[in-house]
Amino acid sequence: MCKTFRKLTDLEIETLKQQHCTSDDWSAIEVAEAFTPEYIFHTRFSGKIRMGVFEKEFILPGGFRKHSGLRHVSLHNCTLENNVLIENVSNYIANYNIGENSFIQNVNVIVVEGKSSFGNGTEVSVLCETGGREVPIYNKLSAHLAYIIALYRHRPVLIGKLREMIAAYAEKHTSEIGYIGKNVEIINTGTIKNVCIGDFCEINGASKLENGTINSNENDPVKIGCNVMAEDFIVSSGAHISDGVVMVRCFIGQACSLSHLFSAHDSLFFSNCQGENGEACAIFAGPYTVSMHKSSLLIAGMFSFLNAGSGSNQSNHMYKLGPIHQGIVERGSKTTSDSYILWPAKIGAFSLVMGRHVRHPDTSDLPFSYLIEKGNESYLVPGVNLKSVGTIRDAQKWPKRDKRKDPEKLDNINFNLLSPYTIQKMLTAIEVLRSLQRTSGETSEVYSYQSANIHNGSLLKGILLYSKAINKFLGNSIIKRLEITRFKDNDEIRKRLKPTTKAGNGEWLDLSGLIAPKSEIDKLISDIESEKITSLDEINDTFTRLHQNYYDMEWTWAYEIMQKWYDKDISQMKADDIIEIVNIWREAVVSLDDMLYADAKKEFSITAKTGFGVDGNSQQKNIDFEQVRGAFDSNTFVQTVNEHIRAKTALGNELIERISSLQGKI
Template sequence: MTYRALTPNEISVMKQNGCNSTDWNDIKVKDGFDCCNYVRVNFSGEIRLGLTDETVIGTAGIIVQSGIFDASLHNCTVGDNVHIAKVWERIINYDILDGAYITNIGSIICTGSRAFGNGTEVNVLNEQGGRSVLIFEELTAQMAYLMTFYRHDKEFITSMDKMIRDYAAKKKSAVGKIGKMAKITNLGSATDVVFDDESYTNSCSLLWDGTVGKRAFVGPNVVAEHFVFASEACVDKGAIVKNVFVGQKAELTNGFLANNSLFFANCIMEAGEAVSVFAGPHTVSMHRSTLLIGGMFSFFNAGSGTNQSNHLYRIGPVHQGIMERGCKTGSGSYIMWPARIGSFSLLTGKHYKHPDTSELPYSYVVEKNGKTVVLPGANLKKFGTIRDILKWKKRDHRSNDLPRLDIINYDPLTPLTTRKMYQGIHFLNLCETDPDYPSAHNFVIEHKSIRHGRELYALGVDFFMGEEVMKKLAQINVTDCPDSLGYLLIPESNEGVGRWVDAAGLIAPATVINELCSSVAKGSISSPEELAKSLQAIHNKYSDYKWEYVADNFKSCYGITLDSLTKGAAISILHRWTESVDSFDRERNTDAHKDFNENSMVSFGIDLDPQSRQVDFNEVRGLPEKNDQMIAVHNHYASLIQEAYAVICRLKEPQHI
């Protein structure tokens, strides 16, 4: 960009407008510069000024004149059509890009000593370190997961640390940035902070050493130190954070306190507190009395008063806990870490004995007479479970025109949960022969729950396997093939066989993840961009991996090998599966109807006679057959059954000669 010196006439006009400079020769401007749009401005150091030939869109869509008014700038480059007004101290060492709007602020200073939050060490799970994650602008939930939980692979961790430190070193600069169309209003002070394009910072108190991502919002009374706010993140209304990463469309607000924590896509955190937390996608905590500490959470919903403790008063706050995907806690729940709760489980009461229910997903984990009692599979047919699963995808509000950092697999049932249900069946078989077996995992299972749990898990396995068989058959031309279908269904690879992992939203075979880590350790993957692409490539092959898992478990589920599958056998499998689908639909519908029974009406009709309270109830809650959520769940199952019958009809069609 070509700049020129100010003319004597321009200097004269600017002086008349109350402008001052320590050296007018240090100010360079573009051709077309309009000196009239600079009023009461103090300049010092190297200054570059752009054009002011257009207006600027300010807050609430108000149109204002571009230019600088009542401000002090030191070593700054100002782009075209920028509006800066009422800078009570100084803006020092910043590039301010086209269309930015800055008004009524204290100071914005770049010292050159920081990398704008990149490279900040965040001590997740263990407050004293040991699982620290280095945050940076391109951090994804999957990268953080691997850095947190793959500490056993020292070469991988060393390579990851180097990769991120190199990234941070490149970001370190003596000059900060205020991006295109960024808005900064009523700010107290910001030191060593990058404000990316279209970001909006309004009335926050203090920002130090961080990055405010593209279209991110930082609101009133926020205090943030050593942070990275990803694109479209929201930190608002008195939130106070330190050593924190906030992911895309994640929201921290209403006085939420966070220290050494990671919050990934679509998290909503209000009023409570988080310390050393790994909050995977869709983690929600919205109550002032709630503390999340030293734990891994994902697709999690915290009831009011949820609490954990990670300090057993011996060597310090070093204990950790895992709440696998989809867990919930009831109001007033407490758990003493270390502990691990299986996926999609509901935990209520207080638990002190460090239970490990990871082999029993979809369970109720309850307190009974001071003991942890597990009801295996009890959550599998509950309406709230499928409601949550269906709502998460609808609540992914990340914009499609921005790159999505976190990979999120929204499949209701996966090879991971199915393998867990297989393990659950095996676990319950052992419990039947040895009633004390659960005690080794620090919980109790009542004998009457064993058989029911096995039945529920078997139904869940059948649901997953049948749905995948139906989808696979729908993809092939079954009409023109011979009676034997097996040769069309045998997978080309077996990478999906065996153990699977949920890497904070990415569901993949463990062997594939281990190979990825090996590539990082060897230097084959040497940049965050390459790593992100490799992770996405794994996600893109999910359907192939999933079918490989189904093929490997086909005989154990159906009693025949996949290569011997005939059309008749396939039809039988699909009919069996539709019965499972119908069972889930009926069970969950029955569960939802409990919100419409007599007990649910107790607090209705406050000034009506008991016989009339039904009228009040119906007006407020409506009728079950018209409930949007119940209709959505039923339609979900009905569509699956329709797909199955469409495939059955194709299988029954005569072969064309």
């Protein structure tokens, strides 16, 4: 980076003129001490110009070499750091600082016009297209803060304070000069207007970028590809946007991927979202929201860890007062091909939605369920997803598919399938299902619940599955708490079981990826309202702290729940009680894994082999299937399930062996 500048010499001015360069005022041009004009041709200078040296040679694909410099370009009020190459700009570049080693070729215009906040402060009308839940975006917006801004409209003082903070941030980043970072590549691109571009960004073939910031950096560059059109946007590090994407008033989170003609307006996409082919309108796409198929429309909904099937669709109005309705699909859910939900509706965590549902179901208290259409009616199968291979496979793949390389993570993502958030819902679900039994009678064939029907057999199985999952979670928690340590007596066990923090009791929330106690979020909100917390950085630091302290707070919650679930006073618990709980846990783990094993086996059934060995006999069909899909026993997932059974059994046995000498003692 240049630190000192000087005026052009008369000889340098004469050389530039001979190389077909012009200037409105040669005295307004300043250059680095080591500057030489030999690589500047056909360039028009206007306004205040500063330039570094041109010493570097760029090696292009195929081995072609180009020296840094200026060729066929008009510059107005620009600062160029060392070793920039700019050539073939059809119109001009105005009001930009351009970082070292950047390569700009074959563009129409790059300009900042007037004062700009570069997308910061843009109002995005999520969930309700007609307004009312607008989220003002800024460079470091997290899914958790956006969740609060969008949904906590019952706290107007809170919303006012947050809007003031973001407005102040936008004002701080308002300027008449834009920047293009170092090692940026911009080629074959149309209009770039009022856009700030971070280091190591690659823009190749974009059509139009207006009023935005691209937060690329060396650790996690951003790539913008062919025919992209974007207005009023923020793009976070590691994002890839290409192949005709059109987006207006959008926030694109870290490591998101949008391509193949995907279109979006008034939508927020947070970490690791993926969109292809379809359309998004006014959605809040929490981490890992995925929609990859044509004819899929996500509209006016809140999602996270979603997998949307082809043709998935929702409606956000009933042709009365316009598009005013919204819906929430809680974390980990799937919509099958051609599924449809009429908003308003709320779908419970880790649920599967199949068919058309027009009676506004609310299944939020019955997670891990199937919501299925049968004869124009909605049927609910509670808890069945707990034994689904797909659910467990998703839980395993999400952490592996975290593509964020930026050391500064904007979203704090908890990947746990079983957590206080989902377990509290299962406890509620058991009460709901038992209440239906009491109200309608245990012999009823079908129970009605929240605009859906539940078969008697499904209800009973749901209670059983939820109970097993609760036993698994609580057993996991107590084994984790007691791991490694050798205990001399029961008092040492009880001391170890005692929570180390008061935070964690009561209801838990999923703030679009961050799982935390409601009491802690309420405290954060109160601190913002009372101005104890006055900055966006403090808010984000609080989210990070809650994420880091998750397991301590989880144990506080589990400790309290165990007393009710097992009807035991944990403060008086003995080795005998621990062994009893571990045995219950082991039965739950093994039986759930056995169900997963059976579900996986369906993928290797005779029906699954249909279409294999098309021109041969049954033996050839089996061989063809095995060559493509592999044998059941050697399948990676099946091996993982078997290993999980062995490992968990050994884990339980180890704890029992470690405390067995204390059995029978007080």
